[in-house]
Amino acid sequence: MGLTNTPPDLLPGTLDLLILRALVSGPLHGYAIVQRLRLISQDVLQVGESSLYPALQRLLHNGWATASWGPSENNRRARFYTLTAAGRKRLAVERAEFERLIDAITRVLREA
Numbered sequence: 001m002g003l004t005n006t007p008p009d010l011l012p013g014t015l016d017l018l019i020l021r022a023l024v025s026g027p028l029h030g031y032a033i034v035q036r037l038r039l040i041s042q043d044v045l046q047v048g049e050s051s052l053y054p055a056l057q058r059l060l061h062n063g064w065a066t067a068s069w070g071p072s073e074n075n076r077r078a079r080f081y082t083l084t085a086a087g088r089k090r091l092a093v094e095r096a097e098f099e100r101l102i103d104a105i106t107r108v109l110r111e112a
Contacts, residue, residue: 015047015055016064017098020083020091023065029078030056056081064090 022028022036030052037045059065064087072078083091 013094014098015051016058017091017094018045018047019052019055019059019081020064020087020094023081023083023087024091027068027070027080027082029072029080031072031078033081059087062090063087 018037019033022033025036028036030049033056034047034052037047056065056067059081060067063084065081065083067079067081069077070080
């Protein structure tokens with residue numbers, strides 16, 4: 001039984017939470033969001049395009065982010081995503097819910 005380089009599955013809704021958190025620091029394009037998550041998680045979280053862009057569309061659809069076109073670091077045209085006030089509120093709610101879930105899981109792991 002060998003180890004794989006596959007990232008762990010995220011709990012449902014966690015990707016939206018992580019993207020919202022990444023956008024707190026300011027506008028980012030899709031590739032920069034992926035790189036930020038990889039860097040901060042020390043390569044544990046490796047989000048693919050097939051997951052990232054539907055999540056970004058959900059954030060736009062729900063009004064939690066806005067998007068505008070601009071030049072990336074290498075002067076290519078990129079779509080930059082920005083957190084909205086509603087997105088900041090949603091982040092606070094999701095973060096509290098996630099922390100409550102993690103606390104519950106931790107209690108079960110200690111007690112069961």
